[in-house]
Amino acid sequence: MAEPVLEILELRKTFGALKATDGVSLDLRPGEIHALIGPNGAGKSTLIHQISGSIRPDSGSVRFLGQDMAGLDMAARARLGLGRSFQISSLAQEFSALRNVMLAVQARQGSSFRFFRPVMDDPTLTEPAMAMLERVGLAGRAQMPAAELSHGERRQLEIAIALALGSKAFLFDEPMAGMGPEGSKSLTKFLDGLRLEAPILLVEHDMDAVFALADRISVLVYGRVIATGTVDEIRNDPEVRRAYLGEAA
Amino acid sequence: MTNASPTSRETIVNALLALLLLGLPLLAFAMGEPFYITLATRIAVLALAAVGLNIALGLGGLVSFGHAAFFGLGGYAAGILATHAFDGVPLFAGIPGTVSMPVIWLVTMVACGLVALPIGAISLRTAGVYFIMITLAFAQMIYYFAISWPAYGGEDGLSIYVRNEFPGVNTTQPLPFFLICYAVLMAALGLFWLLRGSRFGAALQAARQNATRLSAVGIAPFNIRLVAFIISAMVTGVAGALFADLNKFVSPSMMSWHMSGELIVLIILGGKGRLFGPVAGAMLYVLFEFALGGITERWQFFLGLILLGVVLFARGGLLGLLAGKARHG
Amino acid sequence: MSIALLIEQLLNGLQLGVMLFLMAAGLTLIFGVMGLINLAHGSLYMVGAFACAAVAAATGSFWIGLVASLIAAAAAGAIMEVTVIRRLYERDHLDQVLATFALILIFSEGTRWLFGSFPLYLDIPPLLQGAVPLPGGGQYQLYRLAIIGVGIVVAIGLYFLISRTRLGMRIRAGEADREMIAALGVDIRTLYTVVFALGAALAGLAGALVGALQSVQVGMGEPALILAFVVIVIGGIGSIKGALFGAILVGVVDTMGRFLLPKALALMIPAAQAGPIGAALASMLIYVVMALILAFRPSGLFAAQS
Numbered sequence: 001m002a003e004p005v006l007e008i009l010e011l012r013k014t015f016g017a018l019k020a021t022d023g024v025s026l027d028l029r030p031g032e033i034h035a036l037i038g039p040n041g042a043g044k045s046t047l048i049h050q051i052s053g054s055i056r057p058d059s060g061s062v063r064f065l066g067q068d069m070a071g072l073d074m075a076a077r078a079r080l081g082l083g084r085s086f087q088i089s090s091l092a093q094e095f096s097a098l099r100n101v102m103l104a105v106q107a108r109q110g111s112s113f114r115f116f117r118p119v120m121d122d123p124t125l126t127e128p129a130m131a132m133l134e135r136v137g138l139a140g141r142a143q144m145p146a147a148e149l150s151h152g153e154r155r156q157l158e159i160a161i162a163l164a165l166g167s168k169a170f171l172f173d174e175p176m177a178g179m180g181p182e183g184s185k186s187l188t189k190f191l192d193g194l195r196l197e198a199p200i201l202l203v204e205h206d207m208d209a210v211f212a213l214a215d216r217i218s219v220l221v222y223g224r225v226i227a228t229g230t231v232d233e234i235r236n237d238p239e240v241r242r243a244y245l246g247e248a249a
Numbered sequence: 250m251t252n253a254s255p256t257s258r259e260t261i262v263n264a265l266l267a268l269l270l271l272g273l274p275l276l277a278f279a280m281g282e283p284f285y286i287t288l289a290t291r292i293a294v295l296a297l298a299a300v301g302l303n304i305a306l307g308l309g310g311l312v313s314f315g316h317a318a319f320f321g322l323g324g325y326a327a328g329i330l331a332t333h334a335f336d337g338v339p340l341f342a343g344i345p346g347t348v349s350m351p352v353i354w355l356v357t358m359v360a361c362g363l364v365a366l367p368i369g370a371i372s373l374r375t376a377g378v379y380f381i382m383i384t385l386a387f388a389q390m391i392y393y394f395a396i397s398w399p400a401y402g403g404e405d406g407l408s409i410y411v412r413n414e415f416p417g418v419n420t421t422q423p424l425p426f427f428l429i430c431y432a433v434l435m436a437a438l439g440l441f442w443l444l445r446g447s448r449f450g451a452a453l454q455a456a457r458q459n460a461t462r463l464s465a466v467g468i469a470p471f472n473i474r475l476v477a478f479i480i481s482a483m484v485t486g487v488a489g490a491l492f493a494d495l496n497k498f499v500s501p502s503m504m505s506w507h508m509s510g511e512l513i514v515l516i517i518l519g520g521k522g523r524l525f526g527p528v529a530g531a532m533l534y535v536l537f538e539f540a541l542g543g544i545t546e547r548w549q550f551f552l553g554l555i556l557l558g559v560v561l562f563a564r565g566g567l568l569g570l571l572a573g574k575a576r577h578g
Numbered sequence: 579m580s581i582a583l584l585i586e587q588l589l590n591g592l593q594l595g596v597m598l599f600l601m602a603a604g605l606t607l608i609f610g611v612m613g614l615i616n617l618a619h620g621s622l623y624m625v626g627a628f629a630c631a632a633v634a635a636a637t638g639s640f641w642i643g644l645v646a647s648l649i650a651a652a653a654a655g656a657i658m659e660v661t662v663i664r665r666l667y668e669r670d671h672l673d674q675v676l677a678t679f680a681l682i683l684i685f686s687e688g689t690r691w692l693f694g695s696f697p698l699y700l701d702i703p704p705l706l707q708g709a710v711p712l713p714g715g716g717q718y719q720l721y722r723l724a725i726i727g728v729g730i731v732v733a734i735g736l737y738f739l740i741s742r743t744r745l746g747m748r749i750r751a752g753e754a755d756r757e758m759i760a761a762l763g764v765d766i767r768t769l770y771t772v773v774f775a776l777g778a779a780l781a782g783l784a785g786a787l788v789g790a791l792q793s794v795q796v797g798m799g800e801p802a803l804i805l806a807f808v809v810i811v812i813g814g815i816g817s818i819k820g821a822l823f824g825a826i827l828v829g830v831v832d833t834m835g836r837f838l839l840p841k842a843l844a845l846m847i848p849a850a851q852a853g854p855i856g857a858a859l860a861s862m863l864i865y866v867v868m869a870l871i872l873a874f875r876p877s878g879l880f881a882a883q884s
Contacts, residue, residue, distance in 0.1 A: 054461070078467035090465065092458040095451075100462075103455055106448050107466040112473060118446035125448075165466060312672050371869050374876040378615045378671055378815060382807040383872065389804050390865035397858040506804065510617075510679045517676055547691055553683030560677040561665055 002030045003066070005169045005199050006082075011050055011060035020046040021057065022223035028169055033191065033200045035210045038220035039243075044203045045087050047220070048173050051201070052084045053077045065168060079107070083167025085158035087174050087203075091146040097157050098142040101129035104164035132160040136190065151178040156187070168198050176206040188212055211235075219243070259572035263525040270296075270528065271431060278424045286423040287495070288539060292531045293430040294491045299515040299527030300437045301484030306513065307522035308445060309477045310457030314381045314509050315368070315388030319361045319482040321395065321504030323489025326357040328407040328499035335410060350415045350429070350494070354487050361486035362479050364391075369478035373471055388509055395501040406500025413494050420494070430491050434528070437484050442524055444480070453477050485512070514556060520568030529567040582716030587837045588830065593722045595829025596729025600784035601806035602813070602821040603736060604777025610816030611749055611773050612667055617678040618658065619781055619806070620799025621685035626651040626782025627789035627798060628689060631698040640703035644786050651782020652775040659774040664767070682800075690796050697793035700786075725787050732780065733822055740818065749773060805832075808868050814878030823879060828864050835863035 004027035013021040020043045028034050036044055049055035051062050053074040062069040064082055078084075091100050102125045106112060109124070119125050133139045136156045141149060149157060155175050162170055175191070176184045188209045191200060195215075204210050210217065211231050218228040219240050227237045234240055270289060277285035298320050305311040330353050333339065333346025340346060347353060372383045396404045411421070418425045444450045455463045456470040463470050493499040502508070511534070519530025537555065541548035559566065605619050629650035634643030662681065666674045702721045709717035740746035748769055785799065792798065809828050813820025840856025847855070871879065 052465070054464075073469065074461075074464040075467050075469040078465055084465055086461075086465075090459055090462045092455040092462055094458050095455065099451065103451055103463070103468075104466040106451060107468045112448050112452040112468050113476065114448040115450075116443045116447055118443075119448055119451050120446065161466060306672075312675065314675065371872055374872065378609065379811060379872075379877065381615065381671060381675060382811050383868070385804065386808050386811065386865055386868060390862045393861035394858055397854070397861045399854045399858075506800070510675075513672075513676060514679070517672075521672075547687045549683045550687035550691065553680040553687065556680035556683070557662065557677055560673050560680065561662070564673070 004029050005065060006051070006201065007063040008047075008051065009061045009063070011047070011062070012058045013046060013050060013055065014058060019223045021050065023060070024220070024223070024225055025060075026218050026225060026228060028199045028201050030199055031195055032215040033195050033202055033213045035202045035204060035214035035217045036220060037204065037207075037210060037217060042220040043223040044220055045173055046223075048084065048087075048171050048201075048203060052082060052171055078165065079110075081166065081168030081198075082171065083162035083165045083169070083198075084171040085155070085162055085173055085175055087177070089151070089154035089158055091154060091157060091161075093147040094145060096143050096145055097133060097138055097149060097153075097160075098126070098129055100146055100157060101132050101160050101164050102126065104161045105129050105132075108164065108166050129164060132164045133157075135163060136160040137186070152180065152183045155179060159187075159190075163194075163197075170194070170198055170200045171203075172200060173203045174205060175202070176204055176209055184209060259523070259525075259568065262568065262572045263528075266525050266528050266532070267435070270532070274424060274427050283423045286427050288535060290423065290427040290430050290495055292528075292535045293427065293434045294488050294495055295512075295515060295535065296528045296531035297430070297434045297437055297491065298485045298488035299512050299519075299531060300434070300441055301481050301486075301488060302512045303481075303516050303522070303527050304441060304444060304484065305478050305481035306516060307526065308441075308450060308457065309453045309474055309481075311373075311474060311478060311481075312381050312513070313372075313384045313478070313481070314506070314513070315384035315386075316482070316485050316512050317504045317506065317508035318368075318388035318391045319365065319485040320489035320492065320508060320512070321391070321499070321501065322361050322364060323357040323486035323491075324493035324499035324503045325395070325401065325407070325489075326360055326486070327353050327413060327490040327493040328409055329401055330356060331409045331411075331413055332401070332407060348411070348413045350413050350420070350490070353413060353490050357486040357490045358483040361482040365479045365482035366475075369475045369482075373474050373478065385506055385509065388504060389506060392501055392504040392506070395504055402500070404501060406498055406502075409493060409497045409499070412497055426494070430495070433487065433491065437487075438524060438528070440484070445524070449473065449476070516566075518556070518559060518566055520566035520572075523566075523568045523572075526566060526568055529571075533567055580716070581714035582712045585712050585714065586716060586718055587833055589718055589722065589726070591830035591833030592826065593725050593829070594833055595826035596726050597784050597788055597802070598805055598809050598829055599729055599822050599825035600732060600780045600787075601802050602809040602825050603732070603818055604780040605806055606810045606813070606816055606818060606821045607749070608774060608777045609810070612663075612770055614663065614667060615671055615674050615678070616663070616777075617675060617803065618681035618685060619777070620803030621682055622651045622655055622658075622778040622781040623785035623799040623802055624685065624689060624796065625654045626785035627700070627794045628693060628698065628785075629782070630786035630789055631700040631794040632693070634700055635698070640701065640790070643700070644783075647782045647786035648779045651785070652779040654782075655778020656771055656775040658778070659771050663774060664770070667770075686796050693796075695796070697795035698789075700789040700794055702790045721790065728783075728787065732783075736818055745769075745772070805864075808864055810878075812868055812871050812878055814881035817878070817880040820878055820880030827867070831867055832860075832864045835860040839863070 006028040009025050011021050011024045024047060038044055046055060050057045053069065053072060064080060069077055102119060105125050105128045130139065130142060133142050136159055138153060138156050138160060141153060146154065146157065159175060176187060179187065184206055191213055194200065214231055216228060216230060217234040218225050219234060221243050226243060227234060227240050270292060274286040274289040302313060302316045305313050330346045331348050334348045368387045372380055375383060401407050414420055415429055418429060420426045452463060452468050452473045456473050460470040489503060515527055515530035515534055518533045519526035519528065537552055538548065541551050601619065601623060605616065608614055608616055626647035630643035630647035633646035634640050658681065662677060666677055706721040706724050708720050710720055710723065712718050740749055805828060809824040810821055812827065813824030836857065839860040840853050843852035843856040
């Protein structure tokens with residue numbers, strides 16, 4: 001089996017009396033989509049935050065491409081190739097869609113301390129950014145300020161940004177949330193192809209999408225992984241049915 | 250495109266403001282009214298100080314309530330260097346003073362950069378109200394230091410007997426000195442414009458709009474903000490040096506927190522984050538001061554009312570009224 | 579240097595700290611509950627001092643003046659809240675800074691208009707004139723001790739108000755969650771006005787008390803305001819406990835620094851230079867302390883968890 005790209009070991013985080021993350025271990029292997037599901041409040045977003053570096057875990061480790069991430073902040077992890085989207089879209093609201101993606105291209109080139117050349121006249125920024133917008137189907141909205149994009153379009157824009165970073169693994173936090181059935185369907189198709197570029201850790205409530213996409217599924221309940229397995233294994237796992245799917249069905 | 254017209258309208262308004270500021274003192278010169286040249290110089294210098302602050306505040310969203318410290322540092326750089334040159338006493342270790350403006354500006358920028366570095370590094374660990382209060386507190390620290398340090402006049406300030414020199418220009422005359430200030434202001438506006446359009450500017454503006462997003466693409470907001478804070482302090486410092494030369498006097502009051510507040514007011518009166526916002530704001534402010542001050546001794550009372558009105562009801566400032574809503578491509 | 583002198587300076591520091599606490603408690607309460615930064619808090623301090631001085635001069639009684647200062651500052655605060663501040667809660671901090679900066683200009687010029695540019699003087703009430711002996715010799719002004727006493731009483735009172743009363747419960751709920759408190763059916767607009775007026779009254783009280791030690795003049799609130807900012811930044815914005823701790827720390831460090839630094843320097847350099855240099859360094863001392871604390875605790879010592 002190939003070395004995992006991302007490896008989470010015994011991660012713990014408590015907020016007061018709440019064990020938000022209670023000894024979580026999981027990994028993400030090359031070429032796969034690993035879905036993380038669980039009821040609301042199970043600690044999925046908290047886990048994503050700890051992996052991406054915006055929350056510091058109490059104990060446990062996150063290894064990415066064989067390197068321990070302890071002590072690296074979100075920006076440093078992003079530079080190493082850990083691309084994320086946010087549960088609630090997080091964009092530079094006044095910037096156009098294109099400029100949002102250009103920011104990622106600029107970051108990838110590692111050159112934000114350039115003070116004079118206008119970015120809009122710099123094809124090494126505009127062209128790759130435009131290409132990413134085209135890939136996610138947002139090229140027609142390139143000049144629109146992020147604040148004026150529809151909810152679904154903002155999710156697409158977040159993915160375009162993660163693509164533009166040249167990420168070596170993606171953390172997507174509910175990318176389908178708030179999308180219509182059409183949007184979900186086309187995004188599902190898109191993510192299906194994306195896994196070949198880099199593996200995806202996918203937090204998602206849309207079970208159709210999860211079952212269609214996931215190579216493996218981990219079920220998180222009250223901060224603990226109660227099961228990890230293939231789609232069929234998870235569907236037939238009695239504990240999962242009782243704790244989670246049973247309620248949902 | 251719908252956003253093309255407000256943008257070009259803003260460009261026209263900017264050009265008109267630039268011409269107005271240049272034209273008035275020329276007219277005053279032709280009519281033999283040097284007072285109005287001095288008034289225009291005051292506008293240019295205050296605008297320059299606010300352009301500096303606008304880099305931090307307008308582009309970066311960093312509400313520094315302590316920029317008067319840099320304004321005052323520039324003033325003291327001009328005053329101290331001139332005093333040493335005048336008295337023929339070396340500063341220290343045999344380094345002489347100077348009356349050359351370019352050298353003074355250079356010293357000012359180095360000094361402001363060196364002071365802004367630790368202040369920024371500590372203040373930028375915080376955000377929001379903390380940042381406002383801490384920048385204010387650091388500026389007060391420097392203010393009280395200037396008051397109690399006796400070597401350069403302490404509370405009484407320091408006079409510059411003869412205005413400092415600029416190669417090839419007779420700075421003792423009002424019009425040439427105005428032109429120097431105007432040229433520096435235009436250079437600073439050019440710098441602001443370049444910064445805003447550059448990669449650095451993109452990161453800085455993104456840090457204001459959404460710092461988490463900036464981190465998520467791998468750019469640390471702290472570094473970007475710190476550099477912006479330092480550049481901003483340097484520009485405001487040069488304005489301070491010119492202000493001291495304008496008044497031929499520097500005192501701790503240049504560093505008072507009222508001054509910090511006024512610099513923010515200039516930006517908001519003109520229009521936050523806009524290229525010419527500080528220029529429009531400084532024009533309005535100095536005109537208020539002049540017009541209201543001519544009618545009533547209590548002009549600050551009415552300035553307060555006007556400012557309150559602008560904050561509560563006209564948030565775009567003067568440029569918001571003249572040139573429509575600000576757009577960011 | 580005698581022990582008595584040291585104790586006297588310590589008490590001076592404590593008295594400054596108490597005064598700062600009265601200012602900072604209101605500021606931090608207003609920030610904690612309403613999320614508002616109020617630069618015009620120093621103006622309320624000034625209003626208290628002027629009201630006390632004017633009424634005391636008219637009636638001949640410091641005590642009536644003191645009551646007047648509380649009423650005047652609370653009323654000024656309530657009017658300020660209803661007419662201006664209320665519109666700022668939803669605005670960003672920059673708008674709050676500017677609008678309250680504008681209020682300072684209005685209050686300062688307005689006061690100058692009413693009372694002229696000359697300072698007023700307020701006498702220490704006869705009851706509190708005189709001095710008490712200190713251990714180790716020397717004497718200490720009774721009035722300053724009384725200020726310290728007032729500060730202790732106010733601190734205890736605030737503690738009971740916030741932990742034991744219905745109003746305090748609402749204040750705590752408001753700090754935790756503004757929407758929740760609205761959902762509880764509390765009239766939030768009235769609550770905000772009351773909190774603001776309470777903070778204003780404390781500032782007014784501080785102004786009146788200090789007015790008898792210094793001259794009462796326009797601009798007197800500004801140094802106090804800025805020190806109060808340092809206090810709440812050190813203590814953690816929103817925390818009354820932090821305000822108390824920070825105020826005492828700032829008061830004592832500032833006073834002792836001014837007292838001891840020149841003396842300490844005199845051991846190393848000639849006394850003629852040590853005085854001014856020591857004074858200049860001492861004036862920076864609390865800011866250095868603030869910077870050090872922030873370097874390790876960016877949100878202050880008693881920051882509310884968020």
